[in-house]
Amino acid sequence: MPVLHTLRRDARGLLLVLLAAAALHTAPAPAAAADEPGWTAEPAAGTAAARPGGARPYFYLEGAPAAVLEDRLALTNTTDQERTVTLRGADAYNTADGALAARPAASGAPGAPGGAGSWFSFGAGATVKIPPRTRAVVPFTVTVPPASPPGDHPAAVIAAEAGREVGVRVHLRVSGPTLAALTVEDVAVRGRGAAAVVAYTLVNRGNVALAPELDVRADGVLGEVPGRGPRTLPVELLPGQRVELTEPWPGAPVLDRVRVRVTVTAPGGARADAAASAWFVPWRAAGWTGLGLLALGGTASAALFLVRRRGPWRRPADGGAPGGPSGKPGATTPAPEHELTGASR
Structure with a gap:
């Protein structure tokens, strides 16, 4: 019998393996490839700004007001059919969480x-x-208006076909004085325990893009509180942009009143800080403690009520010995109920 049970278990295991293999064999292929546009867009190689090997991750252009700057975009068709791609320039900006994006055509947004x-x-x-399996190089120009202010003017080249768009970043700088400046605003602590985070807002007040570095310090009433050491944020803060960020704070205390200070610096001399205070209270434990105190208070009140309900004992009015009207020991007569309550006779 034990041998028979073992054979049955082995047979079941083999059947499960065969079913899993059949499912893998018949599963449809991933559809990720279908989402690819079938062509690529990138800066053309062969310029002085190119990296070793000729590849460039983005365009970098700089000139004075009224200058005409030139560069080239490379489009590569990786499919067996002809592609028709349209090109345009676009403003670049930070989304609310700090990501980079390009404004859509005719967005009507300020600055567009x-x-x-x-x-x-x-x-x-x-x-x-x-054409199929072909690489096309497209020249373009950037004409800087005469009255353009100095500093960075983030932009992008957008290539689009059939509703799909590919953006190539353009670091565009107008020659002249530059200023690196920022502010930290709206500092707050959210969450408790391991889920605690420090929320804050960064605003680029200068005219150049910034790579900010964050440092979070905390001081508690009950002692030293660990903060977050300096680290470079994965954000490129563009001029005039505002982003709302959060920093995980796993070292937040369980019980304390803490003052948190957020300091942000960036190359070029930019520095700003702001602070906020927060209470950390273990509300669940405090709730149980409050319930216990409430129950204790209720018990004490009930006991006091019972004591008052019984009222004082009175001695006999005839001056006899305690025990009854006749003064005989043992002949005790309880007072009427209405005398215990103080009611009128």
Whole structure:
């Protein structure tokens, strides 16, 4: 019998393995490849700003007001059919959480009509037909308006086809004095325990993009509280932009009143800080303690009520010995009920 049970278990295990293998064999292929546009867009190689090997992750252009800057975009068709790609310039900005994005065409957002995205011109190459398995290089120009203020003007080249868009960043700087400046605002502590975070807002008050570094310090009433050491944030803060960020704080205390100070620095001399206070109270334990105190108070009140309910004992009015009207020992007569309550006879 034990041998028979073992064979049955082995057979069941083999059946499960065969079913899993069949499921893997018949599962449909991932559809991730279908989401690829079938072409790529990147800065063309062969310029002085190129990295070793000719590859560039983005465009970098700099010039004085009224200058005309030139560069080239490379489009590569990786499919067996012709592609028609349209090109345009766009303003770049920070989303609320600090990510980089490009404004859509005709967005109507502030700065869109006269922003750096409107300085781009692709001439006859605004619409490009790319034969199968072919690489096309498209020249473009950036005309800096005469009255443009100095500093960084983030932008992007957008290539689009059939509703799909690919953006290539353009670091565009107008020559002149630069200022690195920022502020820290709206510092607050949210959550408790391991889920505690320090929330804050960064605002770029200067005219150049910043790579901020964060340092969080905390002082508690009950002693030293660990904060968060200096670290570079994974955010590029563009000029004039505001982002709302949170920093995990696993060292938050369980019970204390803490003052948290957030300090942010960036290359170029930018520095700012702000602080906020927060109470840390283990509310669950405090709740049980409060319930216990409430129950204790209720018990004490009930006991006091019973004592008052019984009232004082009175001695006999005839001056006899305690025990009854006749004064005989043992002949005790309880007082009427209405005398215990103090009611009128």
